[in-house]
Amino acid sequence: MILTDVFALGVALMIPMLWAAYGETLMEKAGVLNVGIEGVMLIGAFSAALGVEYGGGIYAGLGFAIVAGLLSGIVLALLYVRIGTDQIVTGIMFNIFAFGLTTTLAVEFVRATEVTSFAQVEIPALSEIPFFGEVLFEQNMLTYAAFLAAPLVFYVLHRTWYGLYARSSSEYPRAAEAAGLSVWRLRYAAVIGGCVLTAIGGVALFSSSGGFVSGLTDGRGFIALAIVILARWNPYWIVAASLLFGVSEALQFQADRIGPLKDVPPDILVMIPYVVTIVAVVIARASRYPPAVGIPYKPSAKAS
């Protein structure tokens, strides 16, 4: 059935953005806006390719990506938090940097041979359910993990002391400091952890695309930025929003089976997810970032 195929594909395609959105949520809820999310995702995808090439398989790729995410997170944390450079500009520069780095190194080090992905794992019994079975329960490990991660992210943000403290530093960091917290340390943790999750999103992308090419991410990281605002930092809404974008991306691959889209040229179909993003951002007018997001913080004693 068309609908099932579209949604099944949509679920597969949404996963990279879902992971990246989790990562971005962690960071923004601590007060850091990472526009470099696109670059981190790209680095994650590239590291997965390296892992496949030199580590022996896709799981090695996952490991490489986590390490790369850690390193990227450390660099970005230093820039965004410790040095306090302007976050939007630094993020854009990081994206270009990541593009240049991965493209240059890919030419040297990645010889794309076979298509490597995570194996599909069917969940018995559940995958028999009409529609939902095929859509949800015939995916791969990283996808299942992504869904299971939603309650985990919610838990970290709203049911742990770290989460409470981090959120205070996105709302009113001076108050957090006056209460004895170290805003910087809270933000370091958020940026590093967030980058790891984003890099995992890159692995998912590598897996669903079957290989690394220059500029693989193609704006998905930026779409994840939109997902985070639309979902108002609620992990469950993030899943829903990611699905929306995943499906809009799936449409272009199934277009020849869908009446109205059949004759639309592929170059135009490609635009669908981006247009959907703009429309969604406009409709969700009331969303505003927590007051301190995007503003580098200077602890009082250091400011004097």
Place this chain on the structure above:
Amino acid sequence: MSERDAIPGVPAVATSVPTVRMTGISKAYGTTVANDGVDFELRPGEIHVLLGENGAGKTTLMRILFGMAIPDAGEVLLGDETVSFKSPQDALERGVGMVHQHFMLVQDFTVAENVVLGSVSAFDLVLRRAQIQRRVAEAAQRFDIDIDPGARIRDLPIDTQQRVEILKLLYRGASILILDEPTSSLGPAQIEALFSSLKQLREAGHSVVMVTHKLNEVMELADRVTVLKAGRKVTTVARGEFDERSLARAMTGHELPELPPPTGVEEGREPLLRVRDLVVHSGARLHAVHGVSFDLHAGELLGVAGVEGNGQRELLDALAGVVSIEAGTVEVGGRDVTGASPKGLREAGMSVIHEDRQGWGLVLDMSLAENLGLADVATGAASTYGFLRRRRLKARARELLEEYDVRPANPDALALSLSGGNQQKVVFARELASDPRVLLAANPASGLDVGAADYVHRRLIDVCDDGRAVLLISHDLDELLKLSDRIIVLHRGRILYEAPVQEVSMDVLAMAMAGRAPSQGEGDGAAAGPEDG
């Protein structure tokens, strides 16, 4: 329960509170000297008032004590031990806590979440909401503070928020409490409540420092007073050794001549400003202004009193055209300007002196000439065919700077390089240059030293004498009583009391600010709504 939990075992009576000694404290920001060799001593179980004008260095000194600033020179001792606080965490661990002038509360969090913020290590993973609410409720009871732990801060009135701040410190085991200008936006009833809480804390053995610039508060509360002036300590005196006069002289070094009394109002004419049934919404809260009506005539100064957070901000923003009006009408000079943009309001003859001069009154990174020309550029008066007449702007600026005695009178100087008083002069200059009919002013003297505040007050009176009308919104009752012809009290967006200044009854005024509308006789007084004083 984790080991770092502050509550268990903290007795209701603080024991072994050390003496705080700050010696030779010096601190400069760039070329501005905030503290110059200041000595300060806080004995256990005393209420010590730190008195001085705005800008005298009181807040800086206390920020050093709380670990939010590092002194350039000098020592801080707790008891016999030299301490050097590099962050509020250090101070809190040693039992020093501070309630800031701008509350350090996260508006979206609940009371409980704010109180426990930072009390437990972040690695302590699990946070159970029910548990922290219970703990905070227990603490509130133990310290005899009336509060609902589950309430969201943004829904609470100012004085309740202040109680949360105090509870926060007590919960963390602070025995030395610093309060920075705690009464700046409270009404008389709330101030009394605060003072009795402070006295209670003193009885329990805590040491309290209260930073203020208001003399009457010293008289009521202080066991000892330290006066700071221009970054230096002038004197420290104990109760019985001081009176208002001597303190005033120590604070300012001189006495200011009395203000001329306000001239009479020209009645019988068309009101310059007519507001009818104004309703303004505010973000989270509906009905911040809930049906306000008043008339303002030429030569009249109408004072709007009220505890902060009762709609004054929204009233000003609505009249300035910055916030939309839900219902009601506004007329300036007979012309209906309801819902007009700031530009339309200016054209009708309205000028605004916003309470936040840095945020809404000036563009700090622009020059004085540019700041003075903002309104002219907006209306197009400063340009021909779109091209800016810079020379004209500068010439006009020079005139204005001289007329208003702004120092330095350099049109190219950046606004941020001026002192607060001079910045306010620039704002006045610009707002009055357009020859307005009505001037709206909110807390125009806040943060200014006595001399600058006096200048502002005289200017406002001049504006009235010129035949214009002034609406003065202020937290400072003294200011209002000194300057106004008539006073209204705003509570929860409604006018609860209205009287010409000669006929004002202070008791009724205070009650109105606390939410009790005046009734025919005295007695219980019909409440306009649940009181929150």
Place this chain on the structure above:
Amino acid sequence: MATPQGLEQRSPLRSLPSLTDSLRSRREALLRLLAALAATLAIFSALIAALGVNPLDAFSAYWEGAAGNKFNFGQTLMIASLLACTGLAAAIPFQAHLWNVGGEGQLWVGAVAAAALALKLPDGLADWQAITLTVIGATLAGALWGFIPGILKATAGANEVITSLMLVFIGIALGNYAISTLFPSQSNQTESVPFDRLLPNIWTGTLVTAGVLLALGAVVFAFVLMSGTSLGFKIRAVGLNRNTARISGMSTGRVIVLSFAIGGAFGGLAGAIAVLGINGALVAGFSANFGFLGIAVALVARLKPLWIIPSALLFAGLRTGSGGLQAQTGISATVGEILVTVLVVLLLAFGVIRLRYAEAAQ
């Protein structure tokens, strides 16, 4: 007192440095600049060495590629023209504290419009008329592409970073559509524009065309706009303090839309220069992140129009230099993007360039 959160972040006391302080800080600023440059060179050399090339050879290849001979310098000039325009595309809205990060999209859309007009305008028109109309059309197309995030921000408060970024990808897709379907040709580009409808060459022995003059004109226009007109004043006021601008009577919504549209127009102009002045057609992948690099150009120029010229030349030199690097050593030219971004980030990190309102709470 409960003032809005974040307002408190402004430092309690602000004061200007004394004369000796400012001299000292000027020396300090110079040291910081040198430190940033040294660090960039160090990182870059390490990367080059890791790729098996002697850094010194790499540097000389860079110089050769950028300005080693007349032809290469001409190429640098043309890229600088592009970057000057995309730099202005970022700089003007940035001055209003609006993040126009969609310069890349405005560039592409301008290029599409330029190709379409150049190919489709009737033959009857004189060459200069056709070229003028094409350039204007491309500029307007870019302005439209900038207008969209502007109006969405002004009316719906839509986050302009996201909307302008999305429009980048839509713009590129549009370009690919033009190449593959609208004006297809044998190779990976649109049909070539007839020679007469291209910008004329102005320097024999090089490929320098009148595009350079267009870019210079744009810079002058931007300069006059920002320092001499009331619109420029309003843009600055809104950028430095939107609240004060608003309460003084300025229409912030109009300023937002106009500054974005103007920025987009510059981006569109860059597209015209690319098609009519450099490539002679809309070529797939013709932009090596020129739109995004415009952001870097704007920053290094401290958002000031006149400084865009040296800044654009610098970045252009780094780009053409990396082409020389590829020619001589075989290392992919994209390594130049690494150099450029590391440089910009280090300049930011060392505080050599900073956005003035990075600290102020809004």
